[in-house]
Amino acid sequence: MPIVIKTDNLGKKYIISHQSQERYTALRDVITSNTKKVVKSITGKYSILPAKEEFWALRNVEFEVSQGDRIGIIGRNGAGKSTLLKLLSRITEPSEGKVAIRGRVSSLLEVGTGFHPELTGRENIYLNGAILGMGKHEIKKKFDEIVDFAEIEKFLDTPVKRYSSGMYVRLAFAVAAHLESEILVVDEVLAVGDSQFQKKCLGKMDSVSSKDGRTVLFVSHNMGIIRNLCNKGILLDKGKVNFQGSMEETISTYEYENQNILSIWKNSKDTDKSEFFDIEAVTLLDEKGSSKREFFNSENIIMKIDLMVKEIHSKMLILLFFTKHGETAFTYPIFLASKDSLKKGRQSVFLEIEKFLLNEGTYFITIDNSLHCIQGLTRYENILNFEIRFDKMEGMPALENVPGYFFPLLNWRLEE
């Protein structure tokens, strides 16, 4: 496949001024500072230049994209993902290096950019299409398809300010997805829609690239979506390309680099420590004792809680909350005094979460320490999270998106 995007030593620099707290330059500030300079040069005083710092959002970025590739761009917040998309879609220009692009680029960096709330769905399709670079005839040709895809036939002549947020997203995505551009650049915009529509959009992007040979560049934090959609990945870290390869490899590199940070939590709070006991650290371990945050459902998860006990009390309780999508999946109480070996000083609780219990997904841990029914002590919200993935299971096809918190291993048999 021919190459459609090639970057060469690409970089984007921003100047951060430390002097002003304001985001924008104000004319009055410029006038006052210039006046000050003039006055200072007359009076001969040494003038200090305002503290300005260069910040490279991207630097030395080099990669190639072939036609029909679906590239997933991942990286932590501030890694330069959005800046890269902005450079590719020509919203901002590079500070150094260059990009060569073959074909029209259409970008969907935000849902419904240029939508006007007072205008109807029909009018906004035309307007948005034109903003994204479609001609009138092209929009006319695609109009029915767009309306069909967005499922808004009934509301075509309603101002979009009356639309639900779901309808809004659907319409916006539908317009962008029907552009006849060779390269489609999509930032994390699908997070807004419901999962059914997300699936539809992903299907569309998939068919757009495999059938029409169009190239898709996609930024997301949702590894599940990105794993499904993309075949190649670029991992950005602090403005540099850290890894590029297949999507699977890119994701595992990303997760490997982040796991040590995320599988250990250390209590940095020196204040509000209780006079009875407090938690110093929490670590997630596998059975071999190495710390990680991604587990197969066929693995036991060991949660190690490092304690500092100052005063033993019979009602000392650690209450663990495990939440998924912001809702409590389950809780577990640890009554410390129920173990005779509890003593003053440092010690650790080892809690085992058994395999074949939890469903796939990300679980967040919240810890609440108290003297049961007497007094609350300390609480640490969402200190860690871990991810469960399905291992291959005998007698079951590959599963995904199974609802619920639990996925226990149950027995069943056939009888006559």
Place this chain on the structure above:
Amino acid sequence: MKNSPDDDFLIIEAGKSEKHYWADLWRYRELFYFLSWRDILVRYKQTVIGIAWSVIRPLLTMVVFTIVFGKLAKLPSGEAPYPVLVFTAILPWQFFSNALSEASNSLISNQNMISKIYFPRIIMPTSTIIVSLTDFVISFVLLGITMAIYRFVPSWKIVFMPLFLLLATILSLGMGYLFSALNVKYRDFRYVIPFIVQFGMYISPVGFSSDVVPIRYRFWYSLNPMVGVIDGFRWSIIGKGTAIYWPGFILSIVITILIIIWGFWYFRKTEKTFADRI
């Protein structure tokens, strides 16, 4: 690119976006129509106020100016009735001030488009002109009604009126480009614009005829390019008793051309940084 003999590659490079600028402008020409169409639609859609506003404003200005300058100050109006004299100037002046304000604020009020989508930025301030033109048409109908009431027959030279409208358009675009770019750079610049517009009205011959200005100052008075535009409007619509003061008129044209070049140049120079600053 060293190893791409293919010519259809678009190269994005620091400081080198000029090459495809005009081609891009052509490709995005439909966006120009759609943005104007949106502005008109939004303006006249929701409220009656939209249309009423473009009727009431010139009408009230005319009444006030006629009373203040015609009746109280008793300034001469030549052959035409004072309301007609005033109205022929309000027409271009209001077009200019509307167009300038709209164009100057166009980038700021569409900042999410600037920061999320690529298109030749110059389309934004340029497309706002169309709304001001529709307002102009409405005001022009009002002028017709006013002339009918006073039984005043316009001169045949009215066929030249579009030329002066064109001059006003170029002037407001030139200043609009400059101001809209400055508006992005300095966020408090927008407070200066209403002042400039208001101040401009007093130093332009809107409420009075330029003949009131002593002849030795006429040339320098035309440093304000709107003087040329307004004189041209009066000359083409009222006709008899009005004459174009040519040295001043040519000065106005020269100034207008300088302003459009300067505005366009400054806009192009700063355009690339809009998305970073806005």
